[in-house]
Amino acid sequence: MDKKTGQSNRFINSTVILYIVLWLLQPVPNRTEGDIRGIATYTMILATVVFIIYLAVNIASFEKNIYVTTKSITGTVLAVLGLWVILTAKTGILEEALFPSPEIVLRQMFSDSRLPGDILSSLITLGKGYLSALVFGIFLGSVLGMSKKFGNSITYITTFLKLIPPIVYIPYAIALLPRYESVSTFVIFMSSFWPIFSSTYVGVKGVEKQYLDSAKVLNVGFFSRMINVILPASLSEIFIGCNQGLAYSFIMLTSAEMIGGSAGIGYYIKYYSNFGDFTRIIVGILVIGIIISIITFLISKLENHLLRWKPK
Amino acid sequence: MNKIEIDHLSLDYAEKKGSFTALQDVSLTVKEGEFVSIIGSSGCGKSTLLSVLEGLNHPSSGTVKINGEPVKGCGIDRGVVFQQYSLFPWMTARNNVAFGIKQSRKELSRAERLQIADEYLKKVGLDNFGNKYPGQLSGGMQQRVAIARALAMDTDILLMDEPFGAIDPKNRTALWELLLELWENDSEKKKTVLFVTHDIDEAIFLSDRIIMMDSAPGRVSAEIEVPFRRPRIRTELLRSKEYNFFKNNLLNAFYNEEEEVEEDNHYIESYIDKIAL
Structure with missing residues (x-):
């Protein structure tokens, strides 16, 4: 048990697992027509950025509440991205026209000129x-x-x-x-x-x-x-x-x-x-x-x- | 020379039904460099009397003079320490002291003010607490800062309204000694101090003279010189027979009628002779 963070393990936990799952989802073929094949670049960049921030806080060992906050925010972002990509691009459960996949939304967000x-x-x-x-x-x-x-x-x-x-x-x-x-x-x-x-x-x-x-x-x-x-x-x-x-x-x-x-x-x-x-x-x-x-x-x-x- | 002269002072508060007489026909004088305590039970008007000197209240009749001039509102010739709320909780201890200095000595630069503030914090034993906020300090430490501010403002007169009333006994006695030491040694010319308290030991240990007040309406009931020589050593003084005899007489005077006070004064005077021997 790590005294400083109160976590049982700082490197194998739900946040790390979520990040790995997100990577494992990448090779799964898309069921929707609009999504590009291969790695969802914007999604993975976002996921990696929040994950690196989480790791940095983890290694730098800030106070416990900063660590816990970062961990839960990172975990939520990764979980939402994972769930979103499963429900849209990977399975097509949600209507494509009404529910674009995270990759499409993020690409739009970062390339929108207006x-x-x-x-x-x-x-x-x-x-x-x-x-x-x-x-x-x-x-x-x-x-x-x-x-x-x-x-x-x-x-x-x-x-x-x-x-x-x-x-x-x-x-x-x-x-x-x-x-x-x-x-x-x-x-x-x-x-x-x-x-x-x-x-x-x-x-x-x-x-x-x-x-x-x-x-x-x-x-x-x-x-x-x-x-x-x-x-x-x-x-x-x-x-x-x-x-x-x-x-x-x-x-x-x-x-x-x-x-x-x-x-x-x-x-x-x-x-x-x-x-x-x-x-x-x-x-x-x-x-x-x-x-x-x-x-x-x-x-x-x-x-x-x-x-x-x-x-x- | 009389530093403070109060002459036939009365103060009435307007109330819903008529008025309330807080002070009636109070006359007293305080000499330059004298340490005078005002003692009395709650509601006897001792704090009201001090507030007139502070400039926060105005007499209904009679006059109050400082240095021979009638008091017109608050002034920077008087340093004030309240029981609580003297300090501003949003300023650090150092800034609280420096803020006081800024008001009374406008010619100083900010750096000079901060330097004087640090000097005075050191004098009250808080050299490492300059950056702390009052909320981070104990009640006793807060009063030390308030005393540091009042002294750093370098006024002739100190008005203290039950400054140690909310402090535990152990810290209170430490503050007595600190206050006396600073009063006796800090400036070349001793400051004139008017000190309101309801603690009889405090009044005896600190003062040259004790003024007793009685309530409804607030008035002066007795004035007693304190015969003990300075510098006073608390542990020796408080254990001495003379001290206890004096204190008992004072307590009697405190609880008895005015006529008997005269008699008690007589006892005390004969005792003073004895001590002098």
């Missing part, structure tokens, strides 16, 4: 809408939170506005705004502003009086108090709103692009669904999943870093 442009367009729209909501939400939330004049009225108003599903703004925004990109940006702004604003307001309002007193007796000026005392004290509350706003943003981004956009990853899916191109639809869905995962991962890293002082 995909990078659509991804970029989506990220720019998301960035504009979300970042402006972040700036306005945190600024207004903290200014109103610090002011003594506004009592609970703000909370009632924001709760009401927060409850409105932001998707209903889309038709109105299309009518009001000149260009379609600004519609997406506006809708993302609307959907993420309220959660960010209200969590900042609540967080700032709830900063413990003792910290404010401590800042007062140190004679801390207004801006320093805001940046060095009030915002850090309410940061974990603010992050709740930021994460919620981000989740809404992703939904709104793709919805807005699918309803009437002319670019972006949502539009990409909508466009190819008109032609019944299920390969590209799956590519689009996977790409959205990957992008959202990366952004969410980076934000949670940022949150952990900024809140590293919190006792666990």
Whole structure:
């Protein structure tokens, strides 16, 4: 028994076996017409890349939880690829037109010429809408939170506005705004502003009086108090709103692009669904999943870093 | 020279029905370089009195002067240590101290501030803890950092509001000795300290003078000079007969009426003569 990882064997286990099975499947002839013969290059490159990452973590002996996470992610990717290729290309159990094999999807993903442009367009729209909501939400939330004049009225108003599903703004925004990109940006702004604003307001309002007193007796000026005392004290509350706003943003981004956009990853899916191109639809869905995962991962890293002082 | 002068201070809090008198007609003076404790049961207004000096509360009537000037809000001429929450948990120990220095000594560069912060952390025995966050330190260590910050700010006056109230007895006595040592040796001119506590041993061991307060409404009930010579050695002092006699008298004064306090003062005075011999 390996003490460090708690694994009975680090080199013969389910992950390694899955990887070997994937290789053994390669010589099995395809039953579908669309798939190329021989080794599924893209599938095997992907499988090998995740497997090498797994091996590297395994050999480098990181902490146990990093190892276990890598192992389960690698295992899941390999299992999904294996199951997928068996159900499609190797047996033809699933309808070929509706369920392309992983090789076809991956080849499309890495060779699609318009995909990078659509991804970029989506990220720019998301960035504009979300970042402006972040700036306005945190600024207004903290200014109103610090002011003594506004009592609970703000909370009632924001709760009401927060409850409105932001998707209903889309038709109105299309009518009001000149260009379609600004519609997406506006809708993302609307959907993420309220959660960010209200969590900042609540967080700032709830900063413990003792910290404010401590800042007062140190004679801390207004801006320093805001940046060095009030915002850090309410940061974990603010992050709740930021994460919620981000989740809404992703939904709104793709919805807005699918309803009437002319670019972006949502539009990409909508466009190819008109032609019944299920390969590209799956590519689009996977790409959205990957992008959202990366952004969410980076934000949670940022949150952990900024809140590293919190006792666990 | 009188560093702090409180003259007929009263403080009323507005409540839903009428008002609550937290302090009534409090007058006292603290000389420069004097270490004065304010002792009293919970709710006697001792912390409220300190908060007026901190600038967090304003008198309803009467005057509060520091260096002969009426107190107008908070100021960087006073270093403050609270029982808890003095430090900002999102700043490391070093940055907490440096942040305090930044407020009181704006002329210093960031590097100088950090250097002074490290010096003071060393003085309170935390030289290896500069990069730790308050949440990673014990309660006693956090108060050491708070003391380091208050001292590093280099103010004339230290206001301490039950700073060791939440610390276990063993660490508390260690902090008494640290505080006295720093107070006696840190700067050329001794700082004026006003120290709020409900621990009678703490008050005797630390102070030159003890002010007793009584509640409902909060007022000064007695002022007693502490006769023991400095530097005080805790183990010797706390075991001595004189100490226990003094403490018992103080306890009597604490629990009895004001008239008897006069009498007790008389006992104590006769004892002071005895010790002096």
